[in-house]
Amino acid sequence: MKKGYFGSYGGAFIPEILHETFQQLTAHYETARNDPSFWAEYLALMENYSGRPTPLTFAANLSKKLNKKIYIKREDLNQTGAHKANNVMGQGLLVKRMGKTRVIAETGAGQHGVATATMAARMGFECTIYMGAVDVERQRPNVFWMQQLGATVVPVTSGSQTLKDAVNEALRDWVGSMDNTHYVLGTACGAHPFPEMVSWFQSVIGQEARKQILKLEGRLPDRVYACVGGGSNAMGVFQGFLDNKEVELIGVEAGGKGVESSQHAARIASTDATVGIAQGYKTFFLQDQDGQMLDTHSVAAGLDYVGISPILADLHVQGRVRFIAANDDDVVSALKYLMKNEGLIAALESSHAVAGALGEMADIADGAVVIINLSGRGDKDIFTVADALDDPGWKQFIAQKAKQYAGESS
Amino acid sequence: MEKMIRNTDKKILLMSHLVLGYPSMQANQEVIDEMVASGVDLMELQIPFSEPIADGPMIALANQNALDNGFKVKDGLEFIAQTIKKHKIPFLIMTYYNILMAYGVEEFIKEAASIGVKGLIIPDLPPQEATQAISWCKEHGEGSLDWIQLMTPTSSDVRLQEIGNNASGFVYCVARKGVTGNDTDFGNELAQFIKRCRVATSLPLAVGFGVKSPQDVAQLSNLAEIAVVGTAAIKIHEEHGVKAVGDFFAGLR
Numbered sequence: 001m002k003k004g005y006f007g008s009y010g011g012a013f014i015p016e017i018l019h020e021t022f023q024q025l026t027a028h029y030e031t032a033r034n035d036p037s038f039w040a041e042y043l044a045l046m047e048n049y050s051g052r053p054t055p056l057t058f059a060a061n062l063s064k065k066l067n068k069k070i071y072i073k074r075e076d077l078n079q080t081g082a083h084k085a086n087n088v089m090g091q092g093l094l095v096k097r098m099g100k101t102r103v104i105a106e107t108g109a110g111q112h113g114v115a116t117a118t119m120a121a122r123m124g125f126e127c128t129i130y131m132g133a134v135d136v137e138r139q140r141p142n143v144f145w146m147q148q149l150g151a152t153v154v155p156v157t158s159g160s161q162t163l164k165d166a167v168n169e170a171l172r173d174w175v176g177s178m179d180n181t182h183y184v185l186g187t188a189c190g191a192h193p194f195p196e197m198v199s200w201f202q203s204v205i206g207q208e209a210r211k212q213i214l215k216l217e218g219r220l221p222d223r224v225y226a227c228v229g230g231g232s233n234a235m236g237v238f239q240g241f242l243d244n245k246e247v248e249l250i251g252v253e254a255g256g257k258g259v260e261s262s263q264h265a266a267r268i269a270s271t272d273a274t275v276g277i278a279q280g281y282k283t284f285f286l287q288d289q290d291g292q293m294l295d296t297h298s299v300a301a302g303l304d305y306v307g308i309s310p311i312l313a314d315l316h317v318q319g320r321v322r323f324i325a326a327n328d329d330d331v332v333s334a335l336k337y338l339m340k341n342e343g344l345i346a347a348l349e350s351s352h353a354v355a356g357a358l359g360e361m362a363d364i365a366d367g368a369v370v371i372i373n374l375s376g377r378g379d380k381d382i383f384t385v386a387d388a389l390d391d392p393g394w395k396q397f398i399a400q401k402a403k404q405y406a407g408e409s410s
Numbered sequence: 411m412e413k414m415i416r417n418t419d420k421k422i423l424l425m426s427h428l429v430l431g432y433p434s435m436q437a438n439q440e441v442i443d444e445m446v447a448s449g450v451d452l453m454e455l456q457i458p459f460s461e462p463i464a465d466g467p468m469i470a471l472a473n474q475n476a477l478d479n480g481f482k483v484k485d486g487l488e489f490i491a492q493t494i495k496k497h498k499i500p501f502l503i504m505t506y507y508n509i510l511m512a513y514g515v516e517e518f519i520k521e522a523a524s525i526g527v528k529g530l531i532i533p534d535l536p537p538q539e540a541t542q543a544i545s546w547c548k549e550h551g552e553g554s555l556d557w558i559q560l561m562t563p564t565s566s567d568v569r570l571q572e573i574g575n576n577a578s579g580f581v582y583c584v585a586r587k588g589v590t591g592n593d594t595d596f597g598n599e600l601a602q603f604i605k606r607c608r609v610a611t612s613l614p615l616a617v618g619f620g621v622k623s624p625q626d627v628a629q630l631s632n633l634a635e636i637a638v639v640g641t642a643a644i645k646i647h648e649e650h651g652v653k654a655v656g657d658f659f660a661g662l663r
């Protein structure tokens with residue numbers, strides 16, 4: 001197989017000006033991957049800075065209600081509240097090895113932007129985050145934190161002004177700045193080596209989960225569920241079980257307002273996506289007949305993306321990972337259900353995995369062992385979650401707060 | 411195109427660039443007429459794509475605007491066919507690879523060849539991925555459809571040689587790092603880079619990215635066979651209208 005390809009997906013479709021930059025990145029990545037001391041340094045950093053290993057929490061109440069053994073992998077307990085920390089800290093260590101002094105990143109919801117900004121602050125890099133202007137409006141709290149952390153946030157006004165446009169803008173920065181700048185791509189997408197490299201850093205999730213479930217249950221799980229935006233948290237947890245065919249792996253995509261509507265982001269679980277090449281890689285894209293990317297929709301900004309990891313595209317074609325979609329409404333119900341029953345506040349993205357799992361629990365045998373990857377926590381996204389829950393008390397509070405601020409400024 | 415490029419007594423040729431459907435194909439038509447009348451020698455017509463990663467903000471916005479106005483690839487190709495019938499100069503298509511994939515890569519190349527397109531510029535398809543496309547260009551173009559390769563200042567000598575080995579027509583030299591539309595210093599560094607390109611290919615060289623004044627063109631005429639003008643012309647069209655575009659090109663050389 002050609003390097004950087006997974007089946008017929010992946011590759012590196014980048015402007016020539018970046019060719020040497022990718023060569024250099026690939027070389028550093030491969031050296032690090034073959035150097036056990038790098039991984040040891042990474043694990044030590046994640047233990048000390050991000051609280052790893054994260055627990056595999058037994059969901060006692062859910063398990064009892066549903067007659068299964070349900071475990072939740074707690075990526076929500078990472079530094080900045082999501083699995084994104086695993087990737088950015090790994091790439092940060094690589095940036096040090098490369099001797100670069102500045103990092104840039106795209107962000108949709110702001111999660112990856114905030115994670116990158118903390119990494120830059122900790123490691124002493126300059127940091128610029130590209131974020132769609134629409135997302136800047138929608139996700140003001142994350143913009144606030146990025147700026148407090150010392151990052152420059154650039155609102156992107158081109159295209160649909162969301163995640164994919166932020167990726168394009170970050171690339172535009174990079175083609176001029178590559179001498180001192182590394183582009184910290186946030187998910188297992190993009191040109192080689194990013195899908196493979198990001199998946200490697202995220203594989204810490206699966207390695208831990210495997211050890212933990214063997215210790216707790218003395219056997220491998222029957223099923224593992226993860227939400228899939230670009231695919232990094234799913235790749236992370238799935239890698240712990242890929243070689244064990246008896247473990248069923250399920251990726252849950254954003255069903256938005258339904259896969260029959262055009263308002264979703266289900267690349268594999270709908271019939272709407274076709275194979276194309278954009279943003280540096282070949283995969284299934286939600287695109288029109290001319291090859292123009294479509295607008296996507298999800299209640300979870302982090303899943304609202306046109307493409308999917310080429311590695312997952314291949315695992316789908318191989319039949320190793322099964323894909324389903326969870327609709328916005330079911331996701332919000334799942335979010336509430338997990339809060340009320342287990343006291344866990346999941347991110348809207350992660351609630352897709354919960355919704356996907358809950359929707360299928362009736363189909364499997366009693367006593368089955370199930371792992372749900374909880375990629376991030378929801379309490380930091382209070383504005384979006386409150387919107388999704390349509391909470392009247394919260395709205396009233398915000399209206400009051402707005403009045404107070406208006407009074408201060410006049 | 412090599413022959414046509416060599417067969418001139420002008421000190422440098424001018425290649426202009428425009429985004430189809432921006433602001434409209436009607437406007438494209440007028441601008442093209444004006445450009446040809448003002449002495450433009452070759453023209454790059456860009457088929458808009460929703461993710462134009464190799465373009466600067468101005469051209470990216472033009473891509474988006476054209477798509478928002480309902481641009482369709484089929485209409486664009488029809489427009490290009492008509493344009494080629496009307497004007498004698500060589501026309502090239504610039505676009506991203508996904509546009510070809512969605513159309514069918516071989517179908518697209520066949521169509522381009524049959525309507526008389528002289529070259530394809532696809533900045534996101536690296537040479538190592540372009541082998542099949544290049545052989546289709548040869549097969550269907552029968553020698554008159556060139557796959558235009560790009561050389562950049564960051565490419566190593568070895569890489570430049572690889573690119574040069576697969577080039578035909580001319581080679582597009584990206585004058586500097588960064589995207590289209592920013593200022594370029596056409597000084598010593600550029601001369602060094604062009605020298606490296608000459609070692610890697612014996613084909614004529616086009617230099618683009620940031621060309622916007624008679625001074626730029628004068629400086630380039632000692633270095634390259636073709637000067638490429640993109641963003642500057644779009645800006646002038648936006649700010650001063652069609653006639654000004656003609657005056658601008660007439661005054662460049």
Ligand SMILES: Cc1ncc(COP(=O)(O)O)c(C=O)c1O
Nearest residue numbers: 229230231232233302349375376
């Ligand atoms: C909490 C959380 N989960 C999941 C995702 C989706 O990304 P991926 O599919 O790469 O895990 C995001 C992206 O922002 C996120 O913030």
